[in-house]
Amino acid sequence: MTHKKLLLAHKNCLTCKKDFLWRKKWQANWAHVLYCSERCRRNKNTIDS
Helix, strand or coil: CCCHHHHCCEEECCCCCCEEECCHHHHHHHHHCCCCCHHHHHCCCCCCC
């Protein structure tokens, strides 16, 4: 029997470029989620070097 959490969908954050996993709170709009956190969403126009 495999662990269920291994089968979750994942995306890359547009701001920090980190990989993040599907969360239950994003269930209704997973297709529209672009950022891993509220902090990344607020700093979407900041360019990191």
